[in-house]
Amino acid sequence: MSFSIGIVGLPNVGKSTLFNALTRSKQADAANYPFCTIDPNVGVVAVPDERLAKLSEISKSKKIIPTVIEFVDIAGLVKGASEGEGLGNKFLSHIREVDAIAQVVRAFSDSNVIHVNNKVDPKNDSEVINLELALADLQVVTKRLSTAKKDTKGSVAKDKEKEIELLTKINAQLEAGKPARALEYNDDEKIILKKLQLLTAKPMLYVVNTDEGGGISPIVTPTTKEESLSQLIANGDPSSRLSRESSLGMTTQINVCAKLEAELADLSVEEAKEYLKTAGITETGLDKLVVASYKLLDLITFLTSGEPETRAWTVKNGARAPEAAGVIHTDFIKGFIKADVCDWQDFVTHHGWSKIKETGKLRLEGKDYVVRDGDVVYFHVST
Numbered sequence: 001m002s003f004s005i006g007i008v009g010l011p012n013v014g015k016s017t018l019f020n021a022l023t024r025s026k027q028a029d030a031a032n033y034p035f036c037t038i039d040p041n042v043g044v045v046a047v048p049d050e051r052l053a054k055l056s057e058i059s060k061s062k063k064i065i066p067t068v069i070e071f072v073d074i075a076g077l078v079k080g081a082s083e084g085e086g087l088g089n090k091f092l093s094h095i096r097e098v099d100a101i102a103q104v105v106r107a108f109s110d111s112n113v114i115h116v117n118n119k120v121d122p123k124n125d126s127e128v129i130n131l132e133l134a135l136a137d138l139q140v141v142t143k144r145l146s147t148a149k150k151d152t153k154g155s156v157a158k159d160k161e162k163e164i165e166l167l168t169k170i171n172a173q174l175e176a177g178k179p180a181r182a183l184e185y186n187d188d189e190k191i192i193l194k195k196l197q198l199l200t201a202k203p204m205l206y207v208v209n210t211d212e213g214g215g216i217s218p219i220v221t222p223t224t225k226e227e228s229l230s231q232l233i234a235n236g237d238p239s240s241r242l243s244r245e246s247s248l249g250m251t252t253q254i255n256v257c258a259k260l261e262a263e264l265a266d267l268s269v270e271e272a273k274e275y276l277k278t279a280g281i282t283e284t285g286l287d288k289l290v291v292a293s294y295k296l297l298d299l300i301t302f303l304t305s306g307e308p309e310t311r312a313w314t315v316k317n318g319a320r321a322p323e324a325a326g327v328i329h330t331d332f333i334k335g336f337i338k339a340d341v342c343d344w345q346d347f348v349t350h351h352g353w354s355k356i357k358e359t360g361k362l363r364l365e366g367k368d369y370v371v372r373d374g375d376v377v378y379f380h381v382s383t
Contacts, residue, residue: 003314004042004070005205005293006098010125013106014209014258019043019073021261022286041073047294047301048287049312051344055303055376056310058352067301067312069293072098092136092199100203100296102289103129108211108259122208131177133199138174140196141167166192174200203296206253207289212260254292256285300373303344304328305352321369325379335381339365347376 007015023043046066056064074094095101105122145167148160166189170180179200185193193201261284264272276284298317302324303310315324321339325332341363342356350356371377 009104061310065311
């Protein structure tokens with residue numbers, strides 16, 4: 001199961017630098033001029049998970065396979081993109097293809113790096129981008145609403161009534177400059193909404209690109225300084241105030257120094273670990289970004305462990321056992337019989353499958369079992 005995060009933002013805010021650090025590569029241009037990224041770069045990044053090594057040690061696994069997320073570095077957006085300014089139309093089409101958005105805003109000071117608006121103001125940058133996304137969605141919804149109304153002249157089908165009602169609700173939301181994700185939807189509305197592929201319906205993660213040590217540009221006014229390093233960028237998005245249960249996706253914010261992360265990516269894995277240990281850093285900014293992206297998509301990880309391999313698998317939160325089995329192989333959905341399940345900590349504490357059966361910690365679960373994050377599972381399927 002593959003999920004993708006689109007890295008977006010104004011030109012020269014550090015998107016490509018961040019992408020290169022994430023993928024430990026130089027595949028994205030990071031030049032000091034607008035639109036140095038034109039076609040999106042794609043990289044697959046492992047999700048950090050300390051549980052895998054512990055399970056592997058118990059099972060004496062020959063290899064470890066983590067779960068992954070796909071990151072897409074998309075060209076910089078400018079004011080007017082919804083009307084085709086800059087690389088607007090191309091940019092917006094690329095965003096529609098990803099599952100969630102990581103919006104990078106600049107809070108670092110570097111007079112050698114041009115800011116497209118000639119000032120460092122992360123909150124304003126985010127407002128520009130969010131407005132352009134809302135305007136692009138408004139065009140889609142307005143056109144769809146007009147077509148739906150024309151199609152319903154005379155007798156009105158019930159499904160068309162529902163569509164018009166939903167489109168009218170979203171249209172009002174977007175005209176107010178607010179994202180579609182901030183609204184609540186019933187199950188029928190979610191089906192219609194998915195077909196619309198609205199940009200502002202996607203979950204949003206704000207990435208504040210800071211100076212080393214978490215500082216921000218001294219050019220920024222005191223009020224903006226306070227706001228840009230707090231949760232106020234994310235909190236300015238109405239959807240961040242909704243619970244995950246009541247919305248399609250939440251917004252959240254993390255602070256990362258892309259320059260530092262890029263320097264770490266140039267080191268060997270062992271050199272980077274030693275540097276972090278010396279600096280007293282337990283988690284890199286990139287680790288925070290990957291984990292936050294994973295949570296933003298409302299994903300969980302279940303695990304399988306044996307001598308051939310210990311592996312992490314991704315499913316949506318709320319997935320039942322046959323659906324999780326289908327991630328391993330689609331034939332397992334139809335052939336699912338039952339599953340042996342235990343918590344990963346119990347698996348480690350009681351030294352694997354052979355010993356845990358004697359403790360009562362191993363559960364036998366059927367088709368209705370909802371898989372939990374950290375479950376170690378062995379599926380029984382018919383062949």
